[in-house]
Each structure stands twice: as structure tokens, then as C-alpha cells.
Amino acid sequence: MECFLIFPIAAIFFNYFISFFEAANLQLIDEVTKFLQKNICKKIFELFYTFLLPLYYICKMETIRQQKIQTLVLQEISDYVRLKSNSWTPNTLLTITKVKISKDLAVAKVYISIYGETDSQKVLKIIQSHTKEIRYNLGLKVAKQMRIIPELTFFEDDSLDYIENIEKLLKEDK
Numbered sequence: 410m411e412c413f414l415i416f417p418i419a420a421i422f423f424n425y426f427i428s429f430f431e432a433a434n435l436q437l438i439d440e441v442t443k444f445l446q447k448n449i450c451k452k453i454f455e456l457f458y459t460f461l462l463p464l465y466y467i468c469k470m471e472t473i474r475q476q477k478i479q480t481l482v483l484q485e486i487s488d489y490v491r492l493k494s495n496s497w498t499p500n501t502l503l504t505i506t507k508v509k510i511s512k513d514l515a516v517a518k519v520y521i522s523i524y525g526e527t528d529s530q531k532v533l534k535i536i537q538s539h540t541k542e543i544r545y546n547l548g549l550k551v552a553k554q555m556r557i558i559p560e561l562t563f564f565e566d567d568s569l570d571y572i573e574n575i576e577k578l579l580k581e582d583k
Contacts, residue, residue, distance in 0.1 A: 483508040485550045501526040506566040517559035520566035536563050
């Protein structure tokens with residue numbers, strides 16, 4: 410009986426909760442499911458686990474079109490940056506590691522690994538100053554395949570630093 414009184418409150422809670430997930434890590438989902446199992450009635454937990462959690466994952470999935478566009482943009486930007494990087498930043502190796510594109514295909518986040526330069530922010534600013542040139546060249550290459558050429562935003566890819574840090578911590582434990 411008390412569970413039926415909680416359903417309207419639970420619906421409001423879950424709407425807030427799903428919007429919070431978009432900004433948080435997916436690791437938080439495990440913590441929340443444990444919290445729901447312990448503290449909230451079984452019916453609400455079943456509602457969350459059977460309907461809302463799968464819906465969240467479906468909303469976060471990338472479409473096949475997004476994946477194809479990401480690959481295409483990655484290839485074309487990589488080729489152009491490889492050709493021009495020596496004139497922009499001599500003695501620095503730039504690698505495009507990942508491209509994430511928005512659902513409407515209008516914005517692309519481009520992640521770059523920078524090798525050979527200690528001041529990576531300086532190199533990133535140089536790349537950002539050439540954003541219009543890179544986007545123009547991308548438009549020339551993919552104009553037949555895309556209606557909208559995405560706005561490009563560049564970020565430093567620090568995943569290799571993160572991996573090195575984890576390996577270092579694991580070696581210290583041994």
C-alpha cells in the first residue's frame with residue numbers, strides 16, 4: 410500500500426535522476442542501484458531497473474550514422490593535420506585519437522594527443538587558431554556525404570597519461 414503512494418514521488422525523482430546521469434559517470438549507476446535496493450521499496454526498484462535504466466542506455470547509444478560520420482571526420486582531419494602539423498608546430502607529433510559527434514551532427518569534439526612538446530596548452534591553442542581552416546578543408550572533402558559540416562572543438566586527449574598513472578600505481582602496490 411505504501412509503495413503506491415510513493416510512485417508519483419518516484420517519477421519525479423527518476424526524472425531528476427536520469428538528467429543527473431547525463432552529467433555524471435556511469436559508475437554512479439551501480440551505487441544508485443545499491444542504494445535503491447537497500448532504502449526504497451521493491452516495486453520502485455523494479456520500476457527503475459526494468460524501465461528507466463534501459464531507457465537511459467538507449468538514449469546514450471550512438472547511431473550507426475553517428476559512428477560512420479565520426480570515422481569519416483577522424484580520417485579527414487587526421488590526414489589534414491598530418492600534412493600541416495609540421496608547419497604549425499615543428500618537432501611535435503600530433504595524433505587525432507578520437508572524434509565524438511553530437512546527435513544532430515552539428516558539433517564534433519576532436520581529441521588530440523600531443524607528443525614532443527612539454528607545453529601542450531600552447532600547441533592546443535595553435536590548433537584551435539586553425540579551426541576554421543581545418544573545418545573548411547573538411548567541408549571540401551566530405552561535402553557530398555554530409556549536409557552540415559560540424560563545428561570543431563579541440564581537446565587534449567590525456568587517456569595515455571591516465572593509463573600510465575594507473576600502471577604506475579599498480580606497480581607501486583606490488
